Amino acid sequence: MLLRDREEEERLAALHAFDLMDVAREECFERICRLVASRFQAPVAIVSLIDKDRQWFLATTGFSAQQAPELELSFCAHTIRQSGVFVVDNACLDPRFADFPLVQGDGALTFYAGAPLRTDGGYAIGSVCILDTVAHDLTPEDHAALEDFAALIMQLIERQHLLKRVDAVSGLPNRTQFLSDLQGLIQAGEIRKRVLVTVDALDTDWAHRLTVAEGMVPFEAVLRDMASRIQAFIGTGIKIYHVMVKGFAFTMQMDAVEARGFLPRLVDWLRRAPISENLPMVPTVCAGLLEFEGGSETARELLRKGLFALETARQKAQPYAYYNHQDDVTFRRLFSLLPDITPALKADDVFLVYQPRFSLRDGAHLSAEALIRWNHRLHGFISPAEFIPIVEKSSLIHSVTDWVIERVVTLIANTGYARDKKISLNLSSRDFYGRNVADVIAQRCGAHGVDPAMLEVEITEGEWLRSSAGVIEQLQQLRDMGVDVAIDDFGTGYSNFSYLHKIPANILKLDQSMIFDLEHSAQHQRVAKSIIGVARDLGYRTVAEGVESFGCLEILKHFGCDEAQGYFLSRPVEEALYFQQAALDRFPLKTG
Incomplete structure (x- = not known):
C-alpha cells in the first residue's frame, strides 16, 4: 500500500x-x-x-x-x-x-x-x-x-x-469505549489467556425500591461506590468500564486455574461491608466470568457472552457464575424459536394431547387436561417447559392461548363430548392482562354452541393473582359462567390458605413434586393430608397430579383426595384417540 x-x-x-x-x-x-x-x-x-x-x-x-x-x-x-x-x-x-x-x-x-x-x-x-x-x-x-x-x-x-464514551454517573468509560478497546486488543492479537468479568452492582428489585424510596442520588452513589470497590480489588492498572445501567466489566490476563479462584474472592470482597453509614445495606452483588483467547469472535460477541454468565448467576440466585457454552446455546435457541410460533400454529406443528383425570371414589373418567406440544420442523419435539416460559414473556401468549381455546371448544362441539365431562385449559398470568380472557372464552363457546361449564381453567397461585382486582373479576366471571377454576401446583411457592377466600376458585391441584414420592416421604404425607383436609373443609375439590403408583393412589384415596391424574392412570393421549376413548363407558387406563 x-x-x-x-x-x-x-x-x-x-x-x-x-x-x-x-x-x-x-x-x-x-x-x-x-x-x-x-x-x-x-x-x-x-x-x-x-x-x-x-x-x-x-x-x-x-x-x-x-x-x-x-x-x-x-x-x-x-x-x-x-x-x-x-x-x-x-x-x-x-x-x-x-x-x-x-x-x-x-x-x-x-x-x-x-x-x-x-x-x-x-x-x-x-x-x-x-x-x-x-x-x-x-x-x-x-x-x-x-x-x-x-x-x-x-x-x-x-x-x-x-x-459518548464516558458514563455520566460513574465517570468511567462506557460500553462504547469498552467495545472499541476490546476490539483493538483482538485486532492486535493481544488476547491470549484473558478473562472478561462482568459485575452487577445491585439486585434489580433492590435498585427499583431504592430509587422509588430515595430517588436517584443514593442509587448513583451505590454505583460509584461499587466502581471504587472493584478498582481497589483489581488495582489501578486495570481499566473498569460501565457497560450497563448498574453493571461493570473489565478484562484481565489470567488463566483458567487463576480465574476459578479469582471470582469468588472478588464477590466476597464486594459483598462485605455496608455501602455507607446512611445506607446500611449489604450489596447484593453477583458476577460472571468468561475465559477467552484469540479467535474470530468480535468484541460485541465476547461482551454478550460475559453478560450471559452474569445473567446465569442472577437467574440461579448465585453470587457468581462461569460462562457455559451449552447453556448459552440452549438459551439463545429459545429466542430463535419465537418467530416460528405463529407459522407453527397455522401449520398444525403445534398440537394438543390430553391427560385424563379420574375420580378416586369410583374410578370414573371426569375430565382431561389439554397439554400443548410442539413438533418443530427443524429441531424436532420441543418441550413445553422450554418454549412456554419464553412465549409467556412475549406478545405471542394471547395468540397461543386463543389457539388452544378455539381448538378445544371446536373439538367439544364436533365430537359430541359428554356434557358431564370437562376439558381443562392452562392459563398464564399474562392472559389476564390487556384483554378479558373470560370474554374470549364466552365468545368462542357462544360461536360453537358449547356450554362454558364443560371447561375448566388452571392458574398458578401467586402475588400476580392476589394483587389485581381485574384478575379476580375475570375469574369470578368465569365461575358465573359455570367454568371451574383450579389453583394449579398448590403446595409450592406462594401457596397459602389465608388468601384462598379472595380467589373465586373451587379446585386445588396438589403439586406433583409433593405426590411423586408420597409413598416414601412421611413429611409429604403429613403435608398432603393437611392440605386435602383443610381444602375439603373449605369446600374445594382436590386433585393430585403426578400419580405413578398404586400405593400412592391408595394413600391419596385414604386422605380423602377427590381426583387424580398421572402416568399410573394414563399418559397424555393423542387428540383423536382421547375423544374416541372418552365416549366409551369406561376409559381405558395406561393408554398412550
Missing part, C-alpha cells in the same frame, strides 16, 4: 470514529457557524466533513443548497490537504474551480477561505470556511481567527465524542 493511501485510510478512520456523518444538525455547530459569518462579514459560512467520496455539512449559514456538492466540486476537499488556511481570491480565474456551479451565474460565490478541522492525531477530517461574492483581503489576524474557529469546532467534536 502506498504511503498516501495508508494516510487516507487513517484519516477516514479518524473521521468515522466520531460518528458524525448523516446525523441531524446540532445547534451548537450552527451557532459557531453564525459567529464565523459575523466575524468575517461573509454571507456564507459552512462547517463540513470530507468522507472518501462525499462531503457532509455539519452546519451552514446563508447557504440554501439542501445537499453538499459532490466532492469533485468542493473547495473543502482541497482545504484538508493544506497545512493552514486555504484561500481562493477569485474562483472564476482559477482553472481548478472555474467550472464549479457555485462560481457561475448571478450571486456567484467566487471567494473562498477555509481552515482544516484537525484531530489531536493531526488528521484533517473537514473544514470551516467562508464564501462571498466579493474578495476579502484577509490579514494574518484573520487567518489566525479562522484557525481558532476550526480548533474550537474540533474541541467541541472531541468533547462530544468523549461524552
